[in-house]
Amino acid sequence: MLIHVDRESRTPLYLQIKNQIRDMIFSGVLSPGFRLPPERKLAETLNVNRSTVLNAYHELKADRLIESRVGCGTVVLEPHSAARGQNAPFACPEPIHWRQFFSVTSSRQQNPLLQDLMQLLHRREDVISFSLGIPAVELYPISVFQDIQSEILKKHGQATLSFLPTEGYYPLRESISRFMRKSGAAVSPEEILVLSGSQQGIDLAARTLIDPGDVILAEEPSFFCAVQVFRSAGARVIGVPIDENGMRTDLLESFLARYKPKFIYTIPNFQNPSGTVMSPERRRQMLNLAYSYRTPILEDDAYGELRYEGQPVTSLKALDQHGYVIYLSTFSKTLSPGVRIGWLAAARPVIRQIVMAKQLNDIHTNSLAQFVLDGFLRRGLFEQHLQMIRQEYVKRRNMMMDALQKSMLPGVCWNVPEGGLYLWCRLPERIDKSTVLLMRAIDQGVTFVPGEAFYLEEQGCNHIRLNFALQPKGVIEEGVKRLVKALRETLVSTESLEKEIKAQTNPLF
Ligand SMILES: Cc1ncc(COP(=O)(O)O)c(C=O)c1O
Structure with a gap:
């Protein structure tokens, strides 16, 4: 045989x-x-x-x-x-x-950690989530949406439930164009493509630009769902280090020269996960390098509107005079993730090409949602909503930082982000796998995203990402209490393990 x-x-x-x-x-x-x-x-x-x-x-x-x-x-x-x-x-x-x-590509797409976290939160209502990357659910503008929706259905009737052009509902493209112009990006409605969430934009950009074997440069750490999309399109993703001013543009030139990437992927505002903002100087340097090396930039601005302190920094798209930047943003972090509307702004040839990919993907984004969102923007309600959530989220950020501070955990530190949704915490070096801490945290009834999820190589294991905006006051404090308990337990167990190892390795004579 x-x-x-x-x-x-x-x-x-x-x-x-x-x-x-x-x-x-x-x-x-x-x-x-x-x-x-x-x-x-x-x-x-x-x-x-x-x-x-x-x-x-x-x-x-x-x-x-x-x-x-x-x-x-x-x-x-x-x-x-x-x-x-x-x-x-x-x-x-x-x-x-x-x-x-299953295809090789689909096997590359697995993210069991994320799936497990989502399932856990559906199964166990007692668990406090600091892990999901979404805004506070109790602040979704439910009643306003209800009013606008019934008005829109009456006014526009069948059109709201019919097919739309793949590019999106034209009045919504106009509204988004007006919105972008306010922050200095002169983008016409024709240069805007409405998306079913900005994750779709990442995917469509990858399908349109990436050939197997291409290199993509991204901040290290970076948003893992984007990295996975690039990898499943056959790209090699190379990490460029960051510091408190975003991607290290002093290192970027050598990466561009060495790897000749297809594009640079960056999250310049309140980066996911680190919360850093790329400084204006670095934005200029990045653009100049992109021009010199003829390399497009995919600017992912999911969090730009969530600024609580400090001055807004002009987007790469607004600074770009030569059509090198493909800009992405979303209403998921400001309004609600379930509205599933994001947008992409780029030069017309790029829009034309990406529209073809979207046509094959979902034909167009949900019609009714586009009509309602346009109504929301045209009535000036989005600006009002932004003001309200900014005031609330900065309070929640401070509450979480206070709660962590009070816990007096030695060796734990975090950034103070001027916006966004996340605290990026560094734990003592002894925590060499934050997934182990996560298991203890789940036992205590709280979740976070372990740092290693955001790194391209085996790094970041002593970091965790906490969403400070998702939970209301009392719950933040209770969640931090549970987290601190899990952390203390882990520290004690690693300490006793260290002692045990030391005892075992003591010379016998
Ligand atoms: C940086 C970044 N880009 C894009 C997305 C995707 O957002 P959505 O598809 O909900 O618009 C997220 C969500 O976490 C994100 O953090």
Whole structure:
């Protein structure tokens, strides 16, 4: 019985063994009654674990292709009777192993940590989330949306539930264009594409610009969902270090010269996760470098409107005079994530190309949501809403910082962001895996996003990202209390572990 195992293959070893034995049974190479080698022997022959062969045999037994007989070992069964249930009206097919069918690209998209966190929050209402990247739910403008929606449905009738051009509802593109002009970006409605959230913009930009093997430069740390999109499009993502003024443009030139990237991805305002803002000088330097090296910039401005202190900094899009910047923003962080509307602003040839990708993706963004949002913007309600949430979020930021300060945890420090949603906390070096801390935190009933999620390489393990805006006053304090408890427990356990290791490594003589 000749079996070959390929250790480079994405198919697990046990499945390779199972499939080859199955094929030999169906092709008649192994006839009914044939005795398969004992598990241990086959494992030795193939140089695999015994459990691998056990799993393969287990699956073959479940498919009724083999069975164990006392005194005979494991024997092959008649494939027809095995493949067909006695009373079953249809042939009983092979159980399908979906993992074998998933594309290489889709396997690159997995983010189990994020999925687990989302599921956990749906399952356990007692858990306080500092992890989700969304605004405060109790501040969503529900009643205003209700009023606008019924007015819009009456006024525009069927149009609100009909198809729209892929580019978006033209009046909404006008409203967004007016909004952008206020902060200095002279973008016409034709240069705006309405998106189903800015994540879609990241994906469409990747599909439109990236060829397999391209390099993308991004801040390190950076927004992991963007990094994953670039990787699944076949790009290599290279991290450029940041400091308190955003991406280190003093290092950027050497990265541009060395890697010749397809584009630079940057979150210049209240960066996710670090909360840093790229200084005006660095923005100019980045643009000049982009011009010199003919490299486009994907500017992701998800958080720009959430400024609580200090002066706004002009966007790269507004500074750019030569059409190098593709700008992305969203209403997810200001209004609500469920409205699922974002936008992309770029030169017309870019819009035309990306529109083709969007057409294949979702034809257009939800019509009713676009009508209602346009009504909200035209009535000047968005500005009012922004003022209200800015006042509230700065209070929540201060509350969270106070609560952390009061806990007096040695070795824990954090940034003081002038805006955005996140505190980026550094924990003592001894916490070398914040995912371990997360498990303890979940036991205590609180969540955060572990720092390592944002790094391209194995780094950032002693960082955590906390959303300070999501929870109201009392809940912030309770959440921090739970977090501090989990942190103390982790510190104590690492300390006792260190002592144990030291005791064990003490010289005996
Ligand atoms: C930097 C950044 N860009 C884009 C997004 C995606 O936002 P949405 O698709 O909800 O507009 C997020 C969400 O967390 C983000 O942090």
